[in-house]
Amino acid sequence: MDERFFEGDRDVLSVYVCAVCLDVSSSPVVFPCNSKHVFCSSCITPLSSCPIDREQRYGRSLQPLDGSSLRIYNGLKIKCTDDCGSWSGRLSDLAAHLERCRAVQCTQCNSPVSRLEMKSHLQHRCPLRQVTCTHCQGSFRANQLADHHRDICPTIPLACPVSSSCAKMVRASIAAHVDLECPHTPISCPWHTVGCSFQTARMHMGQHLALSGHLELATTFAEQQQHTIESLRAHNAALQSHLKHLQQKSSVDDASSSSASSSKHQIFIKVRDRNMAYATRLDDTVHDIKSAIMEKCDLNGYVLFLYYAGKPLQDHLPFLCYNVPTGATLST
Numbered sequence: 103m104d105e106r107f108f109e110g111d112r113d114v115l116s117v118y119v120c121a122v123c124l125d126v127s128s129s130p131v132v133f134p135c136n137s138k139h140v141f142c143s144s145c146i147t148p149l150s151s152c153p154i155d156r157e158q159r160y161g162r163s164l165q166p167l168d169g170s171s172l173r174i175y176n177g178l179k180i181k182c183t184d185d186c187g188s189w190s191g192r193l194s195d196l197a198a199h200l201e202r203c204r205a206v207q208c209t210q211c212n213s214p215v216s217r218l219e220m221k222s223h224l225q226h227r228c229p230l231r232q233v234t235c236t237h238c239q240g241s242f243r244a245n246q247l248a249d250h251h252r253d254i255c256p257t258i259p260l261a262c263p264v265s266s267s268c269a270k271m272v273r274a275s276i277a278a279h280v281d282l283e284c285p286h287t288p289i290s291c292p293w294h295t296v297g298c299s300f301q302t303a304r305m306h307m308g309q310h311l312a313l314s315g316h317l318e319l320a321t322t323f324a325e326q327q328q329h330t331i332e333s334l335r336a337h338n339a340a341l342q343s344h345l346k347h348l349q350q351k352s353s354v355d356d357a358s359s360s361s362a363s364s365s366k367h368q369i370f371i372k373v374r375d376r377n378m379a380y381a382t383r384l385d386d387t388v389h390d391i392k393s394a395i396m397e398k399c400d401l402n403g404y405v406l407f408l409y410y411a412g413k414p415l416q417d418h419l420p421f422l423c424y425n426v427p428t429g430a431t432l433s434t
Contacts, residue, residue: 107181120146237251262280263280
């Protein structure tokens, strides 16, 4: 162990300094020499002679500290070897302290924190611990609180964005203050709708309104509006006239369309009646031909080939499907 961590009488401490590693002995043992020099167990075990007086071991074994020397060794004053800065005590208590002191991982932010400081870290320093906003009483992570105060918190007191001379107010009321109350907010003259373009701080607008001239602006504005109304009336009358003309034209077109539809209907009736007449005549002709054919049948029920327009009559009249004897001749 590094000698710089030890406190107290340096002469007493020097008895336990290992001559091999030059640090205070860890797991100290006594070399079997006449001077009973003390060394670290790991440093002296490989050696066969004392590094200080060169006396040989000659098979003799290393010895532990006797009771008195061990009590002095365990009572040496030492600080935390992990430099926690919060502990010093007996050498015999160092191992137990280091078990509590050495860094472990925070369960929230995963940062390495000593065991001794973990409770304080979780309560006061961990960036992911839950904290309460003192203004709105909302719950946030510690690393989000600054952004909450800067951008969101509705009840945090803030200065007026127009003038620092106004008293502080909560964020939620700032918009209404600027729009309706703040004496320093630039506003337009209430007569801006009739042409006054003057702007000044709210506190000075009363002086401007006390001046004359707004009634003249209002009169001029009214005259302009009257002229605009008359122009719109004239334009509306022209539109009404045009609409009436379009309606009349539409009526004429509808009448023409109705007449055309009537003519088409009459033509359809004529064509239908003519087709029906042709169908009736065709039926009568087929009936007459069929009767004539039946009169030409022989006693065996066969019909002879009849020709019409150079082709067998069966090509013209599909209903004639009787068997005809081979070699039958035309009968007249």
